[in-house]
Amino acid sequence: MTFSVVQPLVILGLSWACWRILRPRLFPSALRNLPGPDGGSWLSGHLNKMMNTTAWDYHLKTLRQFGATSLVKGVFGSDDIYTFDPKALHHILVKDHNVIWDETDSFVAGNKTFFGEGIFTSLGERHRRQRKMLNPVFSINHMREMVLIFYEVAHKVEQAFSNKVANGPQEIDVMDWMTRLALELIGQSGLGYTFDELTETSQPHRYAQAAKQLIPSQTENTVVIQTILPYITNIGTPKFRRWIVDHFPSKGVKRMRDIVDVLHETSVEIYESKLTAIKKGDEALAAQIGKGKDIISILLKANMKAEDDDKLSEEELLGQVTSLTFAATDTTSGALTRTFHLLAQHKDAQAKVREEIRNARKANGGQDIDYDTLVALPYLDAICRETLRLARQDGILPLMTPVRGKDGKMITELEVPKGTIAHISILNANTNPDLWGPDAGEWKPERWLNPLPQALIDARIPGVYSHLYLLSTSFTYSPTDHAFSFIRMTFLGGGRSCIYNVLIHYTSSGFKFSQLEMKVVLVLMLEKFEFSLSDKNIYWQMTGITTPNLDATSTLPTLPLIVGKAK
Structure with missing residues (x-):
């Protein structure tokens, strides 16, 4: 030039x-x-x-x-x-x-x-x-079917924690495990895809690490996002815009670039595998995780049948995969982590909700608490509401x-x-x-x-x-x-209003997707384990979704708590 x-x-x-x-x-x-x-x-x-x-x-x-x-x-x-x-x-x-x-x-x-x-x-x-196009896949009937998947996935983390504390209380990074858990929950129930075996020896998926860092990195680059980004997103070709980002003189911007690359590449992989299975027919779809009842499978099939005016483009469908996966992972993991930290500070409340959970399981014949009972537990409900406030x-x-x-x-x-x-x-x-x-x-x-x-x-x-x-x-x-x-x-x-967490309409028959996930996880973990504060000071960063850390500047959230068997 x-x-x-x-x-x-x-x-x-x-x-x-x-x-x-x-x-x-x-x-x-x-x-x-x-x-x-x-x-x-x-x-x-x-x-x-x-x-x-x-x-x-x-x-x-x-x-x-x-x-x-x-x-x-x-x-x-x-x-x-x-x-x-x-x-x-x-x-x-x-x-x-x-x-x-x-x-x-x-x-x-x-x-x-x-x-x-x-x-x-x-x-x-x-x-x-x-x-x-998305609203029907968050119906109450569909979520009733999801409860079994939620329990199945959450039991894996329960087992991992049991192994860790078998010989006594241990310090565990609850933020790390809740991020892995939330990603696997949306993976199996929302995407028909598995990210993580959720064992002590399995490695976290790179998506989980990227998702944890995106919001803190956004906050770190507020000025760039507010002042520059709106004016360059429509300049030239995608290749040219990528060149601008690659040569932008900021480590923070390059860190966000690498995070976004992980989110996008993972979404493309999931979308293409799901689309291939749908094209092969119901048998191939049923063989996948989620058996074709996951959110994205339902969305893709509905889109194929939709009138031309309502159809979503391939770019929009891929965007739904990225949006829903991130929203489900970051908000649920953040809310769960915050709840465990608060309960570690309020042992009386932790003991009270544990008693409520154990009584409910006993009334259910020792089995996992069913959907209707789960959403109606009053003190567990109050804890979720107060934490979110x-x-x-x-x-x-x-x-x-x-x-x-x-x-x-x-x-x-x-x-x-x-x-x-x-x-x-x-x-x-x-x-x-x-x-x-x-x-x-x-x-x-x-x-x-x-x-x-x-x-x-x-x-x-x-x-x-x-x-x-x-x-x-x-x-x-x-x-x-x-x-x-x-x-x-x-x-x-x-x-x-947030489609993943609450949808536009609120129905009195039960909580929506993320509240249901939260309650399943809290029920299993609080029944078996006691959470206590470690000797490390925790600072909750005021980012797009509040995140815990050991200081105010780190972009890798963490929450170490002492976890032991509950009496």
């Missing part, structure tokens, strides 16, 4: 960057009347403070200092909204979603890079079409809690300019003492065995699971081009 070609591109790029920086200063929005923190860099605003592994205190400080809604600085000094106001959340996630609010370019570009053309990267009609044309955004503006007047609704990004604080939504009560920051499963505070019920937080949020993404405010960014919602709500 000659200098004469490069020069205008450089001038154009610098001009664009200058305009992005100067525009909010030359044309300030009405949002400037909102209170908010000072400072922030010219490139990433407050994002580095909001999106890093040690950001817990920053979010809690923002709650205490500015209340439920405030102004923060985004990329290139943009005026962004930071909110956990329930009424605002309802409008963003449910009432005006896909009409006014949608995901940010950085959210879509990042997920497209990591997971391909799957459920995480589709918008509008395309997203609806993909969900329509603590585990993104111009328009108007109404607020439930008025905010005092810098001019001294009370603000009850915001005039939101097109292009505004709204960051939703899930941490504060899930621990707001005005809604949850003065003990909002404490882990107390018993809160779910009593009536919830009336303030919480009246707030009508638009989550689809127990008034909770638990996911991390970014959205854009947009009849044409607006942006909205989540920072930590349990399973979200509305049209972007």
Whole structure:
């Protein structure tokens, strides 16, 4: 490429960057009347403070200092909204979603890079079409059939732990084993594929190692993902974009590249083997793990029969494999690990749920607890809910809690300019003492065995699971081009609720796929083993899905606990 070609591109790029920086200063929005923190860099605003592994205190400080809604600085000094106001959340996630609010370019570009053309990267009609194809495979009847597979897989880890502690308590990396277990659970039940024998001597699949590192690596590279990625994902050919990544001067970016390579190569292998079996007929499919009843087999067969308008492309089908595998592995392993760590700190709760589990097994004739009994165990249910509570044309955004503006007047609704990004604080939504009560920051499963505070019920937080949020993404405010960014919602709500963990609809007949996995694993492990803290300090990193580690900077999650036989 000659200098004469490069020069205008450089001038154009610098001009664009200058305009992005100067525009909010030359044309300030009405949002400037909102209170908010000072400072922030010219490139990433407050994002580095909001999106890093040690950001817990920053979010809690923002709650205490500015209340439920405030102004923060985004990329290139943009005026962004930071909110956990329930009424605002309802409008963003449910009432005006896909009409006014949608995901940010950085959210879509990042997920497209990591997971391909799957459920995480589709918008509008395309997203609806993909969900329509996926919803039936998460039905209650289908999950009833999955319970036997869950038990079969979880018993392998139970046996491995039994062997390890046969001669006394041992320190075990629970995070490592829960990642391997979660991957094998989705492998057999979701993909008709086995990743790991789950024995003491078997080697973890390279996918498990890659999956554990992706979210921490994303957080480490927040600025790159927010500022650069949206603008290069559509430049040139895939080969050219790969060249850019290979030559990008960042070890963190190259680490993410290697992780994504593992995810993609594994998905291609699974997809091609499944497609080959389907083409050979039912006999070949039945011979595979899952016997053709796994999620991807059902999806592929349904897609073959679908009308042309509803059919998913090969690229979209491959994206579903990558998306569902990662979502199932990382969220379930993270939730299980967090639960074991909390129970190691609360031995009274651990003993109480163990007694409940043992009584249930005894009532079931000593056999594994059946589906209906499992999902109805009250204290186990309360533990799951409490752990998950603590585990993104111009328009108007109404607020439930008025905010005092810098001019001294009370603000009850915001005039939101097109292009505004709204960051939703899930941490504060899930621990707001005005809604949850003065003990909002404490882990107390018993809160779910009593009536919830009336303030919480009246707030009508638009989550689809127990008034909770638990996911991390970014959205854009947009009849044409607006942006909205989540920072930590349990399973979200509305049209972007997590399909793997809760689906759009909540049915009272039982928990969804991941809750069922969690309960099967907890029942088997807590009945047999006692979990205690080791002498190592554990730091929970504030990443896309909170991850445990020995310090705040490592990108390889770990949780060593002392495991022994339960009395």
